[in-house]
Amino acid sequence: MGDLIYLYGLIPTKEVASHQSFPSFKGFDGVENLYTISRNQVTAVVCNLDRNDYSEQVIKEKVNNDMEWLQEKAFHHHETLTALYKTFTIIPLKFCTIYENEENLRETIHGNEEKLESSLTLLHGSEEWNVKIYCDDNDLRKQVDVNNSTIQAKKQEISGLPRGRQFFEKKKIDQLIETELEKEKNRVCENVHEKLKEHSLHAAIKKNWSKDVTGLKENMTWNSVFLLPVPQVEHFLEEIKNFEKELEGTGWRFEATGPWPAYHFSSFSKVRN
Known part of the structure; x- marks a missing residue:
């Protein structure tokens, strides 16, 4: 045969x-x-x-x-x-x-x-690049606690309550911080993704990896791939460096890898005949 x-x-x-x-x-x-x-x-x-x-x-x-x-x-x-x-x-x-x-x-x-x-x-004439975004939740949580307007407004509201009620209302602050933390993570990642898309022909969002897979202390909060015209690669990587500088000290870390064979942008079914 x-x-x-x-x-x-x-x-x-x-x-x-x-x-x-x-x-x-x-x-x-x-x-x-x-x-x-x-x-x-x-x-x-x-x-x-x-x-x-x-x-x-x-x-x-x-x-x-x-x-x-x-x-x-x-x-x-x-x-x-x-x-x-x-x-x-x-x-x-x-x-x-x-x-x-x-x-x-x-x-x-x-x-x-x-x-x-x-x-x-x-x-x-195109290259596939992968961008993973990691976040140290503890570092970002501190930033959210201090700088988030929703949390500050809630703290101000609680400060005007009787002391007995303050005790119970302060417990809700922790829950609010966690909610605003997730909102901030999504906001930052979506903003980065949209900016990077401007340099690409196509982009896709992939599933995040767990800490068991990455072996890192930070959580992976975003995992995306981009198909880039070769002349745009340098601008794409420079954009990532700008985000790193802008978010320095707030718990964020970026990892760009490539170029890779275009696994995600060259669809062809696996067939066994």
């Missing part, structure tokens, strides 16, 4: 043709080399896999039960795409995108050719 086809990504055929030879990379099994399969203006970067060793059932069991294997293979997939991205415009495919044979892969490319060419045009 032949080998399975592991698909890493899709690149413009004209970019492949402009290189004398395709870069040499080991494939998913660590033995076979990567090679290309072209269909008109779209070229797939693939490797062969033995169907006995990499059947759907085998991979499912590995993913669910062998964390070391999963980490090793996921790292290989990401590192391969990152290396290809340095040379080619690429639509990166999800981890373990596998086809039964070359014919099925060609059919899938043919059925999505217009969409793929449009995506490659969009991605050419």
